[in-house]
Amino acid sequence: MRHWRQLGLLAPLALAGCSTDNIRLFHPDGVMGGLEFHYTLWITGIMLLIIVPTLLMTIIFPLRYHHTRNAKYTPDWHFSAPIEILAWVIPLGMVVVLAYMSVSAIYRIDPWTAPALASAPGAAQPPINVQVITTDWQWVFIYPDQKIATIDDLVVPAGRRINLTMTSTDVMNGFYIPQVAPMVDVMPAMISKDAFEIDHPAEFTGFSTDFSGAGFSWMQFKTRIVAQSDFDAWVKSVQANPDQLTYGVFTQKIAPAQVNYGATPSYFSVADTGIFGKVVMDAMNGKTYPVPDSLTKSVASNEGEAPASTAAK
Amino acid sequence: MQVAVDGPWTPLLGRLSLEAIPYTNPILIFTFAIAAIVGLVVVGSVLYFKKVGYIWREWLCSVDHKRIGVMYIILGLVMLFRGFIDGVMIRTQQAIAIGPNSPGYLGAAHGYLPPYHFDQIYSAHGTIMLIFAATPLLTGLGNVIVPLQVGARDMAFPYLNAVSLWLTVAGALLCMISLFVGEFSNATWVGLMPFAEMSSNPGVGVDYWMWALQVSSLGTTFNSINMIATIVKMRAPGMGWFRVPVFTWATMATAIIGLTAFPVLTAALCMLGLDRYVGTHFFTAGMGGNYMLYINLFWTWGHPEVYFLMLPAFGLISEIVSTFSSKALFGYPTMIAASLGIAGVGWVVWAHHFFTMGMGPNLIGFFSAATMIVGIPTGVKAFNWIFTMYRGRITLATPMLWAITAIVLLLLGGITGMMLSASVVDYTVHDSVFVVAHFHCMVLVIGAGIFAAVTYWWPKVFGFKLNETLGQWFFWTFVLASVLVFIPMFQAGLDGETRRLDYLFDTSLRPLMLAEVTGMGMYFVSLFCFLAMLVVSLVKREPAGQDPWGTARSLEWLTHTPVPFYNFAVTPQVHALDELAWRRANGLEKAQPERYVPIHMPSSSGLPFIIGMLSFVCTFALVWRIWWLAGASLLAVILLVIIRSFDKNEGYVLSADTIAEMERKLHTVSLIAEQSKVLPVGGQVEAH
């Protein structure tokens, strides 16, 4: 990992007893995740330069000047222009540096356009477009170019830029694959975007981060990055799937409230590539998907009945 | 006109019916039983000791700022306890419900709380802790301290002060009754839009949340007006702006936020109410609504709100650090500039709560940088406290321990806050428990400031000190518990644990969850120490003198302990920033007035209490859509206000002789207290 050396910046944390091995976000993957981690380390490290001494003084002074110690005592010393100036200027300088880093970082990461990906190897090929729709409470991934769709399973080829276009049926969710892609809100009647690229096969778990109701805790999706050839084969097999996702199927069967315990995936072939746009328009025209009481007030007791709950993860 | 509600509605009872009472839920039955028992014991003992009249006259009708302050603090502690129990339920649920094979109890598939119930619990926890625990505790402390610190007889508007209190109580009652009648909001403390609209949330929960926030924020706005007017208009002669004690300055900065930020919340909630009640489209996703508008409005209030809470805590810490360092506060002028700066910059940073919504790099960059700027004045505060301790003569009494802890927590919460303010970092931990850990560090700064202040000013209000040994036990157990709960939470956040989960799919989090739940156990120990401290101190009652700490500096320590209802027999003339320290240095701290003049006092009145209770009835009726009752109680409030404006009672006058007589008695009492201080432990007051 090229960030291993920078971990040294976090030495104080490590000293405090936490090993970084099992902290997931310390092991990013791909350009986007890597950049995020890079900035996290620098920003935190720079701040530690001032926070640690301050912390030490806060703890040492009460002991050093404890009344039993008879240390030097200056009861009337209550102002010093040089110290006050430093008290303002040092943090100010630090904020200038931090703000500069933060602002330049956002211009590299910005999920809408992902400038950082422009120089990644995948830029040589056309991106893979995926439309993401969150329902209460599942993830629908539509591949308009491949004319396929999945539920709760995001399969993409390695070494290609993935462009996500997202919307939601009626409440907000958050799209997030830790280590891989920046978190972005998924909003009804609006379109948001995200992008990532991973250069080797891998598996991650994505989930919703913005609370959206009773089934929210179960809103995970598998993220599988596979070799290009495996991806092509997979696309073929899904295209052959007799289950067709149409707008009707979507609004009748998928968008209504449903908890997918254990995030069991399903796959569809798609003839109608306008579903995404229709979902956005629907929401703008005031369509909502009221959640039946059976899924809010007693969602837990339903879980036993759902066959998916026994499926191994 | 009216939005159709699902389920039955009758003109007489609105949506209210027996079904609204969750008598099938064992947890709620248990809670109800406890509440009923506690309630019966309280009411019973009031009746038994024939104290009904006393409580009505001396407390419920009181317009005395100290009594009102104490009532605020009691409300805050009770709600803190309620919020704590919610916290316990959150933590135990998450400790059990990990992975698909985790056990389920009481009808829940995992853990013992079905999602719908769990969501209400943390929504209530957040709302209650911020609005009905921290706010009343700080407002209460401000009420007690500020008029004394500026040498006033009372707040500028004593009646309005009482109205503010009872409006806050009305909101708190609304939160509490939602436990037993109906349900609370499951849309989080911020009210997620469009999730909190009728289409996703047709029940009464969101209405409870909305009205509770609405009435209490009205109370807070009134209180802010009152504070500013008191500080601007009621200062003792000689107290120019640069002699105003630092806590009073902090309260001033906070009241400015209160006055300007809360109206935005009022407006946002009114619009939400219109959406939910008459079917407008402010925040719906469709029909031309714009829910991002709500998110912006909410945080335009919500972010200043956290500084609204933090600034008074900073003020408390400043007073305490300087007292227990036996040294004037370092850098007083920049301290004030920093407070005002935080209040000011706090206004332009709200969008850091939704970096992930995609504002585009320009706006994100602006809000990111603006947020970081707050670190500068906050840092100045930290440095000034540190230099106050530098070359001081420090006593590590309980208040000082709390204050130092508050500084440490501020640094921890501050560095994590600054991380979040960098949007790239926020893209990885937004809406994770890392954020939860960040702000609990911060609210624990407030908590530590409050515990410090309660211990510090307690003797001034009640005339005796809190037990020091048990106070230290409370302190250490509380700190240990907080470390156990919130340090693992940082790691869980860096593991990607989302907030607001009633079920964790990620089984690798189990050890962290166990550490956190152990911390909750530790909190119980500390709660026990707290209660033991109260009981032991009450029983022992070691009387405290005028300045029980010996090194206090500001005006409130100049008058008797406990403070008589008229505060100062004669208004003091102020000569220095730390008036008491100045008088002590000049050997004048014992000087008493030689001549008294009559004092004009406001008479107490039951009206504020009645207005508060009517507001409770009105909002309760609105929650259940009982239109006639809502209308009738609103009308009653308006009529009462009009009737009161015809009341010619303009208070009463305390004659100079009465004051002389009372002062003589008080003087004897404080002499006794002074003497008992030199008695060996155990040499008790009864002897006198």
Added chain:
Amino acid sequence: MASHTQAGADVVLWNASADAHDNISARTYGFWLYLLSDALIIAAVVACYAVLDNPLNAAGGPLGNQFLSASKGLVQTFLVLGSVLSYSLATVALKRGNKLGVGLGMVGAILLAVLFLGIGMGDLAALSAAGNGFARSGYLSCFFTLIVTHALHMGFGILWMLVMLVQIGVFGFTENVVARLLNLRMFWQFQASVWVVVYIYVYLFGGAH
């Protein structure tokens, strides 16, 4: 009441005349603070209006420039300003302690305000009747709310004036009554400035015909 410092200098430690705070000034100041917070409520609503005044948020319904009449709004503006003028005349009479003058000025202010409300509410009713009620679109929700918020302020002011008419009769010009009359003046001017802002922003900038 002088005491001696250790240095021997005479200092005044207690100030027996400090209690005589100016009551009216504190009350006026407090009320002014209240108006400040009220102004922020209005500002929030106006800000929402600015956001929602947009074809997207009209959801196919009309925007203000399709139904608002600038000339009618101007008439309303004159009514409001006339009402304020009438109240100011009442304040002039108050300075001379002339009960009748104060009463007449306030009655005049009330009448003009009622006329204003009649026009405004009539417009809203007509708009609703044409199928463009507040539930039609996000834009219309905010438009109705803005107008009604101002109208509620006016209604509250009218109620207050009625109460004051009675109080002047019952008490005459006591300190309390005078303080209230002065606060009411501030409130009435505030209400008028809100309307002027609404008129300029919604009617004129909004492109009403």
